[in-house]
Structure formats: structure tokens, C-alpha cells
Amino acid sequence: MTATIELTSPKAAHACGRQPGDNYCDNCKVRSLAVCAALGPEELPELDDIVHHTRADGKTTFIHQGETAESVFSVTEGMVRLYKLLSDGRRQIIGVAMPGDFLGLALHNRYGFSADAVDDVALCRFDRREFDNLVTAKPHFLRRLHEFATHELVIAQEQMTLIGRRSAEERVAAFLVAMRERWTRIKGPSVTIQLPMQRIDMADYLGLTIETVSRTLTKLARDGVILIVPEAVRVLDEKKLLSIARA
Amino acid sequence: MTATIELTSPKAAHACGRQPGDNYCDNCKVRSLAVCAALGPEELPELDDIVHHTRADGKTTFIHQGETAESVFSVTEGMVRLYKLLSDGRRQIIGVAMPGDFLGLALHNRYGFSADAVDDVALCRFDRREFDNLVTAKPHFLRRLHEFATHELVIAQEQMTLIGRRSAEERVAAFLVAMRERWTRIKGPSVTIQLPMQRIDMADYLGLTIETVSRTLTKLARDGVILIVPEAVRVLDEKKLLSIARA
DNA sequence: CGCGGCCTTGAGAAATGTCAACTTACGTGG
DNA sequence: CCACGTAAGTTGACATTTCTCAAGGCCGCG
Numbered sequence: 001m002t003a004t005i006e007l008t009s010p011k012a013a014h015a016c017g018r019q020p021g022d023n024y025c026d027n028c029k030v031r032s033l034a035v036c037a038a039l040g041p042e043e044l045p046e047l048d049d050i051v052h053h054t055r056a057d058g059k060t061t062f063i064h065q066g067e068t069a070e071s072v073f074s075v076t077e078g079m080v081r082l083y084k085l086l087s088d089g090r091r092q093i094i095g096v097a098m099p100g101d102f103l104g105l106a107l108h109n110r111y112g113f114s115a116d117a118v119d120d121v122a123l124c125r126f127d128r129r130e131f132d133n134l135v136t137a138k139p140h141f142l143r144r145l146h147e148f149a150t151h152e153l154v155i156a157q158e159q160m161t162l163i164g165r166r167s168a169e170e171r172v173a174a175f176l177v178a179m180r181e182r183w184t185r186i187k188g189p190s191v192t193i194q195l196p197m198q199r200i201d202m203a204d205y206l207g208l209t210i211e212t213v214s215r216t217l218t219k220l221a222r223d224g225v226i227l228i229v230p231e232a233v234r235v236l237d238e239k240k241l242l243s244i245a246r247a
Numbered sequence: 248m249t250a251t252i253e254l255t256s257p258k259a260a261h262a263c264g265r266q267p268g269d270n271y272c273d274n275c276k277v278r279s280l281a282v283c284a285a286l287g288p289e290e291l292p293e294l295d296d297i298v299h300h301t302r303a304d305g306k307t308t309f310i311h312q313g314e315t316a317e318s319v320f321s322v323t324e325g326m327v328r329l330y331k332l333l334s335d336g337r338r339q340i341i342g343v344a345m346p347g348d349f350l351g352l353a354l355h356n357r358y359g360f361s362a363d364a365v366d367d368v369a370l371c372r373f374d375r376r377e378f379d380n381l382v383t384a385k386p387h388f389l390r391r392l393h394e395f396a397t398h399e400l401v402i403a404q405e406q407m408t409l410i411g412r413r414s415a416e417e418r419v420a421a422f423l424v425a426m427r428e429r430w431t432r433i434k435g436p437s438v439t440i441q442l443p444m445q446r447i448d449m450a451d452y453l454g455l456t457i458e459t460v461s462r463t464l465t466k467l468a469r470d471g472v473i474l475i476v477p478e479a480v481r482v483l484d485e486k487k488l489l490s491i492a493r494a
Numbered sequence: 495c496g497c498g499g500c501c502t503t504g505a506g507a508a509a510t511g512t513c514a515a516c517t518t519a520c521g522t523g524g
Numbered sequence: 525c526c527a528c529g530t531a532a533g534t535t536g537a538c539a540t541t542t543c544t545c546a547a548g549g550c551c552g553c554g
Contacts, residue, residue, distance in 0.1 A: 158359075457534095458535085
């Protein structure tokens with residue numbers, strides 16, 4: 001179940017005479033997207049000192065709702081789903097984290113959600129206390145975290161509106177558009193929208209059932225809006241897709 | 248439409264020799280609940296310098312989705328609804344702000360939602376730039392804002408789960424319980440849950456229609472869980488209400 | 495080659511939405 | 525002070541969307 005394996009303990013690599021370039025963060029491909037971008041080159045070693053590089057493979061749950069929050073994470077590769085479970089097993093996916101995203105914004109004592117790896121995921125893990133100390137010492141870093149938090153809040157409010165007030169078709173279309181925008185941000189534009197998650201994840205994200213998602217995708221395909229391919233969807237009629245998504 | 252009237256311009260009241268107690272914030276009943284609690288007595292005058300006390304009466308819209316965000320607000324009295332509108336008029340209420348709550352956490356350029364007064368509302372308005380300067384100068388204040396933001400985020404995630412995965416009855420019960428907890432925080436406990444908002448607000452908050460809300464309340468009343476009274480609901484069977492709400 | 499997981503499709507059920515009538519409460523003006 | 529008009533709330537009948545349950549197809553892996 002829980003199996004986040006520490007690959008490297010960077011502490012060993014670091015001593016007094018470190019040069020710029022000696023640390024992982026310097027070479028991080030997603031630094032500019034991540035919270036880390038708030039730190040200048042001279043501050044990166046401080047981050048590097050407390051980071052633990054970690055991987056989680058498919059389905060590994062590395063944040064458990066209700067447990068004491070001892071770590072926070074920054075995603076560098078792969079896709080993570082964040083979800084809440086009701087006592088009877090109903091699940092709501094409250095977010096999908098991709099490279100550059102941060103997990104654990106709420107510096108609270110317990111995790112309010114669970115998180116697991118959709119595909120293979122690379123994470124920077126930080127001890128919450130150590131991370132918190134760094135945040136406290138660096139207001140501009142706190143500021144960046146706050147920007148991330150408010151951005152998340154905006155997304156959450158949009159998601160509420162999506163789930164509360166829009167039809168299945170609108171939800172699916174909006175989801176596809178949003179996924180495409182996120183991939184574009186990370187990898188540049190493409191007509192193919194990668195969907196590493198399964199139908200049930202889309203369903204639990206959109207407040208629908210698998211069957212409704214499936215039927216809706218089929219309908220979009222039948223209408224010539226998209227083409228369904230394994231692990232992805234290709235956009236055939238962008239204008240139409242957007243007009244459904246924007247509603 | 249827009250009619251937030253400036254009652255008092257505190258600038259005039261202030262000069263060099265101000266004593267503690269000379270300013271409004273000192274006597275604020277909700278200071279301990281609000282973001283302002285992050286500031287010590289010696290810092291309050293700085294807040295007082297930039298605050299504009301404002302009232303908005305029933306139905307006045309004082310934040311317009313999409314407009315440039317020039318002000319942020321702290322609610323001191325009354326109830327505010329925050330909502331997003333779709334182009335065809337569908338509305339999702341994304342939050343209800345009560346005394347102590349802060350509006351405008353996202354220091355973004357445009358408001359992502361609209362806000363209006365449910366009943367008579369008292370607000371502390373701040374120019375976004377001035378407020379931002381204060382935040383930048385005071386990391387502990389930023390920290391408090393961040394705590395507010397992450398708290399909002401937690402609430403939003405719970406709301407997503409509520410709307411996406413729970414039945415009408417569960418939504419209404421959870422709403423009543425949440426409202427009661429909020430009133431308790433502000434005014435102390437009571438079996439009567441004040442509901443200054445109308446059915447349509449509850450509906451738009453819970454992703455339901457007026458009729459479904461009405462029927463659900465009637466059912467809860469029929470089952471002896473609550474008693475419906477004007478502008479409020481009285482809890483008759485707390486255990487049952489909680490068990491429905493918690494699901 | 496066969497099994498198991500995921501996806502799709504269909505038929506019918508259930509929950510919720512829609513439309514419309516009616517009630518109630520309340521404020522206004524005769 | 526009453527009568528009317530309006531807005532909110534409730535209720536009923538019916539429509540629609542989405543869910544549930546069940547069957548079958550596809551595909552990768554052992």
C-alpha cells in the first residue's frame with residue numbers, strides 16, 4: 001500500500017564547498033513551474049539540503065487521508081490523483097497533480113485527502129517541519145506558496161461550478177480542454193490529449209459514473225469532436241469542443 | 248447595482264498623536280476571527296490607516312466577476328454570497344462569507360466570482376495595492392492570509408465532494424450542520440439555525456434546484472429531524488441530522 | 495490460448511429537474 | 525383596515541438525466 005521509496009538522501013552529497021550545479025535542484029526540469037522557482041540560485045542549496053527524491057509507481061498511495069501530515073511534496077514527473085473517500089467507499093477526486101504541482105499546501109496536522117500515483121511518478125518530498133522552517137525564513141517563498149494556494153482555490157471553485165451546474169457532456173468536454181491546457185504548459189501544444197488515468201478516475205473527478213463518461217466520450221466521438229485512442233484522445237474539432245466546454 | 252457606500256474615511260481621524268483605542272480596529276468584535284488577528288496592537292493603526300468601513304444592504308453586488316480586482320474585503324457583519332455565473336445564467340454559489348471571513352484571497356487582477364449581500368452587511372474594504380503592501384511588509388500577516396487560503400481550499404474540496412458524490416438529502420443535512428457550526432463559532436451554540444438566505448441560494452450552493460431543496464427540507468421535517476421556521480430551521484433530532492450529514 | 499481488467503453498450507430504475515398550480519406571507523395603496 | 529399584488533415557498537405530475545445492473549467486447553499478459 002504505502003511504498004514511497006527514498007532513492008537518494010542528498011544530505012551525503014552536500015558539505016561545505018558546494019558549487020552551483022552540484023545539487024539536484026539546479027538541474028530540475030520543472031523548477032520554473034514549481035514552488036521552487038521562488039528561490040534564487042544562491043538559495044537553492046538550502047532546498048536541496050532538505051529534499052528527498054522519491055518515486056512512486058502506479059497505484060501507490062503515498063498520502064493517506066486522516067493521517068498525520070509529516071511530509072509535503074512537489075511533483076516532478078508523472079500524474080498524481082488527490083481524492084477524498086466517503087465512509088461507504090464513494091470517492092471524489094479533488095485534483096490531479098502534474099509536474100510542478102505542490103501537495104500539502106495546507107500546513108495542517110492531518111492530510112485532508114489521499115494521493116496516489118496514476119502512472120510512474122517522481123516526487124520531491126520534504127519533511128513538513130523542515131519545509132515550514134524554510135517557508136518561515138523566506139517570505140518570498142511563502143508568497144509563492146500562497147500564490148499556489150490561491151490558484152488551487154480558483155481551480156477548486158471552477159470545479160465546484162463544473163460539478164454543481166453543468167451537464168455530463170459539458171463536464172467531460174471541459175475536462176479534456178483543461179487537461180490539454182495543462183499538458184501544453186508542461187510539454188507544449190498537441191492535438192493529442194494524454195489521458196493516463198482510467199475512466200473511473202475521470203468519473204470520480206467529474207462527479208459522474210464510468211458508464212456516463214464512456215457514453216459521453218462515445219457521443220463526442222460520434223459527433224466528430226474527438227477521436228478516442230488508447231490512453232489518449234485526439235481533438236478533431238477544437239472549436240466545437242471549446243464551445244461545449246465553455247458553455 | 249454597485250452601491251457600496253463609504254461611511255467613514257478614517258484617514259481624517261488619524262494624525263500623529265493617536266493613542267491605542269483611537270482606531271476602529273481596536274474595538275472590532277470580530278478581529279480575533281478575521282485576518283486582522285495576525286497584527287499586534289502596535290500594528291493595528293497601520294491597518295486602520297488603510298481600511299474603509301462600508302455597508303452593503305440586501306442584494307447589493309459589490310464584487311463583479313471578471314472586473315478588475317481593486318479591493319479586498321473583510322466581513323464584519325451579515326452574510327455574503329460568492330458565486331460564479333455561467334453565460335446562460337446558471338449560477339453556482341461557491342461560498343458564503345460571514346463575520347471574520349476574507350474576500351479576495353487570490354491577489355489576482357480580476358475577480359473570479361461575484362459577491363453580494365444576503366442581508367445587511369458591514370465590510371472593511373481595502374485597496375488591493377495598499378493591502379498588498381502591508382502584506383509584503385509583514386510576513387506573519389501573509390502567513391495568516393495563507394492559512395485562510397488553505398482553509399478555504401479545504402472547505403472547497405469538501406464542497407466538491409459534497410456536490411459530486413452525495414445525495415440531495417445528504418447535501419442539505421450537511422449544509423445545515425455546516426451553517427450551525429459557523430453560527431456557533433460566531434455567536435455561540437443554538438438549536439436554531441439561522442438561514443437568512445433563500446431557498447434558491449441553498450439550491451445554487453448545493454448544486455440542486457429550489458424544488459429539490461424544498462422537498463428535502465420537508466422530508467427532514469416530516470421525519471422529525473428538523474422544524475422549519477421562517478428564516479431558520481430548528482434542530483429536533485441532532486443525532487439523526489449528523490448521521491445523514493456525515494454519511 | 496485463456497484469463498482478467500477495462501471499456502463499451504443496452505435496458506430499466508432512480509434521482510433530480512421542469513413546469514405549473516397553489517399557498518403563504520408581507521408590503522402597498524386604496 | 526382591508527384588498528390586492530408580488531415574491532417566496534411548497535407540492536404535484538411528468539420529463540429528463542444520470543445511475544445501476546448486466547452483458548459483451550477488446551486487449552494485454554501469463
